[in-house]
Amino acid sequence: MIHALVDPFVDFAFMRRALVGCFALSLGAPPVGVFLVLRRLSLMGDAMSHAILPGAAIGFLVAGLSVPAMSLGGFIAGIAVVLLAGFVTRSTILREDASLAAFYLVSLALGVLIVSVKGSSIDLLHVLFGTVLALDDTALFLIAAIATLTMLTLAVIYRPLVLECFDPSFLDSVSRLSSPTHFLFLVLVVLNLVGGFQALGTLMVVGIMLLPAITARFWAQDISNMIIVAVAAAFAASFVGLLLSYYLNLPTGPAIILTSGAGYIVSMLIGVQGGLLWQLMPRKHLEA
Amino acid sequence: MSRRIFLVAAAVFAAMLGASGGVRAAEPMKVAASFSILGDMLKQVGGDRVQVFTFVGPNGDAHIYEPTPADAKELSESKILFINGLGLEGWMTRLEKSSGFKGTVVTASKGIIPHKMVEDEKTITDPHAWQSLANGKIYVANIRDALIAADPDGKASYEANAQKFLDGIAEMETTVKEAIAKLPPERRKIITTHDAFGYFGAAYGMEFIAPESVSTESEASAKDVAKIITQIKKEKIPAVFLENVTDSRLLDQISKETGAKIGGTLFSDALSPPDGPAGTYLDMFRNNIATLSEALSS
Numbered sequence: 001m002i003h004a005l006v007d008p009f010v011d012f013a014f015m016r017r018a019l020v021g022c023f024a025l026s027l028g029a030p031p032v033g034v035f036l037v038l039r040r041l042s043l044m045g046d047a048m049s050h051a052i053l054p055g056a057a058i059g060f061l062v063a064g065l066s067v068p069a070m071s072l073g074g075f076i077a078g079i080a081v082v083l084l085a086g087f088v089t090r091s092t093i094l095r096e097d098a099s100l101a102a103f104y105l106v107s108l109a110l111g112v113l114i115v116s117v118k119g120s121s122i123d124l125l126h127v128l129f130g131t132v133l134a135l136d137d138t139a140l141f142l143i144a145a146i147a148t149l150t151m152l153t154l155a156v157i158y159r160p161l162v163l164e165c166f167d168p169s170f171l172d173s174v175s176r177l178s179s180p181t182h183f184l185f186l187v188l189v190v191l192n193l194v195g196g197f198q199a200l201g202t203l204m205v206v207g208i209m210l211l212p213a214i215t216a217r218f219w220a221q222d223i224s225n226m227i228i229v230a231v232a233a234a235f236a237a238s239f240v241g242l243l244l245s246y247y248l249n250l251p252t253g254p255a256i257i258l259t260s261g262a263g264y265i266v267s268m269l270i271g272v273q274g275g276l277l278w279q280l281m282p283r284k285h286l287e288a
Numbered sequence: 289m290s291r292r293i294f295l296v297a298a299a300v301f302a303a304m305l306g307a308s309g310g311v312r313a314a315e316p317m318k319v320a321a322s323f324s325i326l327g328d329m330l331k332q333v334g335g336d337r338v339q340v341f342t343f344v345g346p347n348g349d350a351h352i353y354e355p356t357p358a359d360a361k362e363l364s365e366s367k368i369l370f371i372n373g374l375g376l377e378g379w380m381t382r383l384e385k386s387s388g389f390k391g392t393v394v395t396a397s398k399g400i401i402p403h404k405m406v407e408d409e410k411t412i413t414d415p416h417a418w419q420s421l422a423n424g425k426i427y428v429a430n431i432r433d434a435l436i437a438a439d440p441d442g443k444a445s446y447e448a449n450a451q452k453f454l455d456g457i458a459e460m461e462t463t464v465k466e467a468i469a470k471l472p473p474e475r476r477k478i479i480t481t482h483d484a485f486g487y488f489g490a491a492y493g494m495e496f497i498a499p500e501s502v503s504t505e506s507e508a509s510a511k512d513v514a515k516i517i518t519q520i521k522k523e524k525i526p527a528v529f530l531e532n533v534t535d536s537r538l539l540d541q542i543s544k545e546t547g548a549k550i551g552g553t554l555f556s557d558a559l560s561p562p563d564g565p566a567g568t569y570l571d572m573f574r575n576n577i578a579t580l581s582e583a584l585s586s
Binding site for chain 1: 508509510511512513514517537538540541542544545
């Protein structure tokens with residue numbers, strides 16, 4: 001049993017690399033996801049993942065399959081969308097979600113256009129789907145650096161961020177840190193999406209960010225515990241997903257995300273914080 | 289005076305008419321080819337009498353392609369559409385219907401013996417028939433016959449061009465066979481990114497192994513990659529080769545892990561741009577065989 005779990009990683013360097021890459025991603029992305037969930041911005045992760053597409057595409061057109069070029073391009077595109085959406089939100093009557101939706105849709109269309117103009121070369125589509133099994137040193141360092149930066153930044157802005165999750169207007173009234181915090185947080189979202197898309201592709205990377213965070217909601221009540229559960233869930237999904245891909249001959253990215261999805265379904269049923277099964281059980285009446 | 293001008297004008301007009309009439313008579317027939325290799329064959333056989341439009345251009349992947357409105361327009365104006373068949377161009381049937389194409393569709397691979405392969409318990413037909421020069425001759429004959437049927441006036445020209453091309457192919461076949469005969473038998477086994485060299489291997493006695501299947505659409509699983517790495521180590525496969533149409537990152541990784549060297553880039557499903565190393569069908573073979581020999585002989 002132990003052999004079945006460990007051997008693939010002992011025997012093959014590419015499995016070790018994939019696991020290290022996924023673990024690094026699991027350290028950075030799920031905590032960011034927890035805050036997204038708590039701030040009811042879950043769908044924003046999805047929007048942002050589309051927003052980085054044109055940047056990555058331009059990076060690819062300029063420098064080919066270069067991790068730094070595509071990441072930088074994706075990062076710039078993501079930040080541009082965040083800044084523009086923020087600017088429009090502050091200056092006009094539009095709410096943030098609406099202006100973000102507008103910009104990400106434009107960005108997505110631009111990305112698809114660039115992909116198509118490049119012609120029939122399929123490389124780019126492969127790039128957008130990512131390859132967990134082909135993480136080279138540069139990609140691993142990038143993912144690890146982003147995870148480190150994410151954790152450090154979260155530690156610094158933890159207090160204002162928590163406050164903003166529950167009472168943004170209070171934070172705004174007592175501190176000038178509200179909008180810098182919000183912006184830094186959005187930068188983290190973009191950074192983690194950029195880091196993850198090397199491994200999982202622009203679409204699936206949102207999965208490793210949000211599914212563990214949503215799962216954690218069923219197991220923990222306060223934010224720090226939620227983060228711990230989310231990271232643990234992401235670790236487990238990465239490990240099990242890679243093994244499933246190894247033994248059952250499944251494509252790796254989807255295997256990891258689907259494992260995470262299965263974790264969510266199970267948690268929804270039996271999670272101690274409002275899982276469906278607990279709700280079905282007759283509750284004790286309050287007794288004096 | 290005025291009469292003279294009139295005469296001159298009439299002469300000029302007549303000359304113009306004649307010229308334009310002449311141009312019209314020699315105006316090339318518009319034909320379309322699904323991908324660059326077929327496009328090159330068509331140009332070789334058709335010569336000046338045809339104007340070739342190619343959907344999937346140099347270095348493009350014909351397995352997956354999203355046609356543009358310009359493609360549909362070109363197709364509707366074409367008299368003949370040449371496709372490879374054998375399931376290569378899944379996107380073509382839709383385009384054919386939507387463009388209102390009324391010409392003839394010619395399957396260039398008609399008459400070849402399809403190479404089947406079993407994958408995940410399903411039998412799939414390998415579409416990469418052009419990778420055997422013997423099949424290339426059949427392609428050329430099919431193209432020649434279709435062009436003659438559509439443009440009987442050009443029969444002599446098409447036949448001459450086709451013969452010249454067939455001679456070139458025959459010559460290349462000898463070159464390829466000689467080059468492979470020089471390789472030590474235990475080194476005639478290599479890795480490529482997707483299964484595109486089944487016909488090549490069968491025709492010339494080499495074994496090709498690939499993590500992706502015959503189409504580039506599928507994503508490799510960890511199991512596939514592990515299988516290949518084990519195989520490379522066990523059978524001491526000397527080199528892995530990249531292809532011009534696929535993502536190279538996975539092979540880079542495999543090469544690093546096994547110590548098999550990267551032998552270079554093979555052209556499988558598309559030609560290079562005209563100024564590149566494999567601008568024509570024959571240059572593609574010339575380039576591939578040179579790459580293989582160089583990497584495997586030492």
